[in-house]
Amino acid sequence: MTASAETLYGADDLTHLEGLEAVRKRPGMYIGSTDSRGVNHLFTEIVDNSTDEGVAGHATKVVVTLHADGSVEVEDDGRGIPTGVHAKSGLSGVELVLTRLHAGGKFGGSGYKASGGLHGVGASAVNALSLRLDVTVKHAGKVHEMSFARGVPGTFDGQGPKAKFTRQSGLRLIRKMKRGESTGTTIRYWYDARYFETGAALDVDVVRQKLRNTAFLVPGVNYVLRTATDGAINEETFHHPSGLTDMVEFLAPAGDRAVSETLVITGEGSYKENAADENGVMKSNVERRAEVEIALRWGTGYERTVEFFTNTIRNVHGGTHRRGFDRAMVKAVQEAISKTRGLLKPKEDMPTVDDVQEGMTAVIHVRIPEPQFTSQTKDELSTAGITKVIQGIVDKHIKAWTENRKTKAEVKTVLQKIVDASRVRLAQKQQKDAARRKTALEGAAMPPKLVDCRTTGVSRSELFLVEGDSALGSARMARVSEYQALLPLRGKILNVQKAGLGDALKNAEISSIVQVLGAGTGRTFDMSTMRYGRVILMADADVDGSHIRTLLITLFARYMRPVIEGGRLYAAMPPLHKITTKGRNPETHYTFSEREMETKVAALHKAGKNVVTPVPRFKGLGEMDADELWDTTMNPATRSVRRITLDDAEAAEAALELLMGEKVEPRRKWLVSSAARVDQAAIDI
Template sequence: MGNDLNMGSNGGNVYDSTSIKVLEGLEAVRLRPAMYIGSTGEMGLHHLVYEVVDNSVDEALAGYATEVSVTIHDDNSVTVIDNGRGIPVDMHEEEGVSAAQVVMTKLHAGGKFDSKSYKVSGGLHGVGVSCVNALSERLELEIWRPDGETGPSYTWQQEYSCGIPKGPLTKIGKAGRKTGTRVTFKPDTTIMEMTVFNYDTLATRLRQLAFLNKGLKITLTDERAEPEPKTTEFQYSGGIAEFIKLLNKGKQVLHEKPIHFEADRELPNAAGTLTMEVALQYNDGYSENVSSFANNINTVDGGTHLTGFKTALTGTINRFGQAQGLFKDVKENLTGDDVREGLTAVVSVKVPQPQFEGQTKGKLNSDIAGYMTQFVNEKLGEFFDKNSTVGRKIVGKAIDAARAREAARHARDLTRRKGALESGGMPHKLADCQEKDPERCELFLVEGESAGGTAKQGRDRRFQAILPLKGKILNVEKARYDKMLGHEEIRAMITAL
């Protein structure tokens, strides 16, 4: 019976200590790449570039880099260069190899774990560039850095294949006063499902980084372009306020100049400085476009910084509207959806020791919601006090959204309680079919009564129904729910369906 306990469901596989696998070095990354970069498809491919670029931008955040360049080569390899300090090249005492090799080959290794080297960085997972190395069939590292604390710089080089060094880090010559790092990598085609980089995808992310780090110059070059390489330069002195203008380009805005404010807050227990920055502008549309970033990472799933912003925005607008006496005809306070209708906003924070949810850092978990709420309450309240005309426009739009929401709710209630859409039965102009099973029926929507007559003559009345429509149909994508339900032709379509 003891032997039976070791039998697997397939009849004889033993589950004991020999079944436990220990993956050394970067082997785990190559075996389960999606755990580290999200996927092996298009998203994961571009994430490889972002990981290297994020390291360069961290040098800019630390005050050492002013330029970053990204080049896509003809063979779909990518080179990232910055003019920061350069990865350390001295011998790592514990590992017995150069510090640069430790960074390139060890998970959870890097200067971001030392708060003295980086006050703010893109996270504490510490697997970025080593993952890129593991998932590259070829990676070339070049560093320009002094051989010691001071003095002239030297050029150091090392090559890797699938994360394995082909030789030690080697000093090959003098580099004058030049400092920085160059990483060239070619994704491993045996692991990555897609290996062709999309210029526009990279440009979108690099443009974001340039907006988020005002003054930083980022250049993207595509050597695959014909007849000559394509180069775009991103550099914005206005930061995220300029970002907002780009996002609202071509839209009718409620106030010409974006609302922009930033501040620093000292965290308790000497945890460092929290930097918060917000820019927002309203347009006459009905949708919201709010982007959030933490340490330059696009937190697509939000987090505590976004929660704090939304809470403060709703509260501040409600308080201002009440103080201005604008809620006389409004039954209840404005909701978050009301105040965010037509809103374009960018929320950016720089957090020491950030905590993200997931390896790809899609959501910020660091507890800063209270700081953000207080910050936005204070700054936005001050703005409304000094710019009451803009504040009244924003509140007015939110009130319109609240009224539309109430009208839509009322319309839904009518639909449920009174059959408002049915008006006592099917549309009178519907030429119904004999079949009562919806799965066996076909409904043809035709333009105009004359077309409807022709269609009726040619149909099979057993299962084909004809509904003539007149006039231009409302574009429901740009219309509120209540407007849609109030449109006669759309009501007829809904009822018939």
């Protein structure tokens, strides 16, 4: 490096982000993402703090209110955030935990035996990414309040984030607590949309699922969800005194008859790990204590639903507790099978973890002090010592269950089911290639309606599943034939929630999809043989299009799940409106919702543009010409597509179950409660 180059890069070029600046600079590091999942995570961070009070035995009720102005309020009857002055920082406990990263009562172990929060980042990150945050604390006989604007303490002269703000540090004493009044903390925040992607919003269904799951995991706490709709407050209460047993029954697939009682496994174990003390000094072989609670059952079906939690936090990707559970189940079941005469034939292979867990519904919950996760979003537990703790507890209980004379018949039924699953898997593996050649579905030539691409490379190729033949004409002219293939679908495919694999494959549209992808279905699905790098669902932006997308997502979730898990299933997002301006420099804009269209038109009018009115609305993909379809939906450089996740698949299955399932009562309640949301003026009478 030359001397002149060195002088261009000096100490003044280094930046130190203080306080909450780091959160605002890189929000994805602290909340996982800046789409709707990030907005949902803000809520999770706040409600988890209230849940920690319930786990510690200090709270019995958590109330979540989703206000009409978009704000979220979480209230608990716990101990309340400490209001005294922190000696080292000179700040009140409330201001400390809401404005300083890595501050809280969950580091030393004295405040909480086991909690979901461990980084001291959650509440302060929410504060940093909120236009306004109000906190009310009932603690030590007094009621205090404090407000923040984007993490800065102060006061507002009115309601909402647009009220005049005056910067001011310190907690405000409001009044003394009344006799018999409960302590607790209430936090209300308005998240700042500037830090999130366009269209990102809090999902009420995610909130509801979070509260329901937590109510299962903390049976001593009532969770209440209040939503403001048309001036009225709708209230739902989640309380499950039977805990994980209730959760297993809830998660079990509809119509899946149990072949075993729900087994409840509880126990404690110790492990050692390196950890820092309160002074930051690292110590080795610090002994930890873990509490384990598991509920599981086997059903007649083959679907597996296994959920993992740490200190009430859902670990989507499992982690070390999953590793211990899987190992113990396989070991205990294999030993039981080897001891049971007549189950396995000579030289037959022992079942694997997939065979053991076929048809299983299980919930695994561990409570440990200072857990370690792979990220702030806590999707995967990484505390190493938990593996052996879980393995020992599960192995002991499953062995006792298999050897219990009272459950002999039940155990034999379960073991036979596992052995049968193993035989089917091995037979499919051995005959997969031959079966594909013999089956007309996978051995015949490609469907004549497939408009294939020229490339043989998988990484760049795309398959568009197009709604209707009318859209196919425009798509055929718009596509790049080198790497974009088209498969038109006529109408709505079969609802696979109500049909088995055999009936599903009899459906012409489903069989064409499976045949064109060339990777099989179900347990024989082989991602390595899939003919396209991406599958894009291209349906109209209307109710029928949403229905078709839901059916297709459910199809992939049931019989081609690795496509979703591998991030290779997408949904195209065709626009609803085309806004054009007249004049010397005409402009064209596409919008995806009524509100976005109205906002854009207003902005163009304000800028002096002459907007062509009325603004046309696309009724379907077939109404677009090739250039419009290419620019908005098919051009990788300008299109909008949404990657389908497992959460989307769960939501699709839940929607089909509600709207098309066998249970009438939930559907009737939903229709009655949703009737007021219908825009009667928009109905074509």
